[in-house]
Amino acid sequence: MKVGLDIDGVLADFISPFLRFMEQYAGNGPIDPESITDLNFSDHPFLSNEIVTECILSVSNDPKFWRQLAPLPSPEQWKLLDDLSRQERLVFVTHRYERESYSIHEVTCDWLKQHGIAQPAVYFTQNYKSELISKLKIELFVDDRHENCRDVAERTGAVVLMPHRIYNQSFNHPRVQRIQDLAELFDYLE
Numbered sequence: 001m002k003v004g005l006d007i008d009g010v011l012a013d014f015i016s017p018f019l020r021f022m023e024q025y026a027g028n029g030p031i032d033p034e035s036i037t038d039l040n041f042s043d044h045p046f047l048s049n050e051i052v053t054e055c056i057l058s059v060s061n062d063p064k065f066w067r068q069l070a071p072l073p074s075p076e077q078w079k080l081l082d083d084l085s086r087q088e089r090l091v092f093v094t095h096r097y098e099r100e101s102y103s104i105h106e107v108t109c110d111w112l113k114q115h116g117i118a119q120p121a122v123y124f125t126q127n128y129k130s131e132l133i134s135k136l137k138i139e140l141f142v143d144d145r146h147e148n149c150r151d152v153a154e155r156t157g158a159v160v161l162m163p164h165r166i167y168n169q170s171f172n173h174p175r176v177q178r179i180q181d182l183a184e185l186f187d188y189l190e
């Protein structure tokens with residue numbers, strides 16, 4: 001079974017440093033992670049669409065932001081992911097923005113290598129992830145963003161797992177399975 005993994009929110013803690021960045025930018029005091037009930041921030045009390053877009057553009061231009069993201073899997077889980085990767089059964093699929101000023105591809109691969117994936121295969125897209133999932137013949141897909149889960153569930157034959165997060169808690173789809181821990185991914189592979 002070939003696996004496709006999203007990176008931010010699945011393997012890397014993106015939301016914590018991103019909220020800290022937005023706190024500094026917005027200057028409205030601390031942002032409670034529990035207040036982020038949607039990754040589009042559409043109903044947030046003081047984070048406007050403009051602020052969020054500006055902040056995403058800013059961090060996208062900063063390689064340091066991506067290098068410093070904390071890993072979410074345990075060391076044992078990284079080892080299992082590396083095993084899959086060595087068998088060419090694992091790819092990473094991300095919507096991270098590519099920039100002229102530096103190579104996000106290199107930064108992302110270095111980060112994955114640092115956590116034990118010897119030869120990471122990373123695909124970047126600004127289109128629907130389902131296009132890549134079909135093209136790469138991925139059979140099991142994991143993403144924390146419910147829009148991506150719906151897209152892949154409805155447009156491909158892949159099994160779709162969505163790690164539980166505050167910002168995806170209200171989403172339900174018959175073909176998207178919510179998981180509490182990445183360990184459940186490995187149960188699927190047995």
Ligand SMILES: [Mg+2]
Nearest residue numbers: 006008009144
């Ligand atoms: Mg994500």
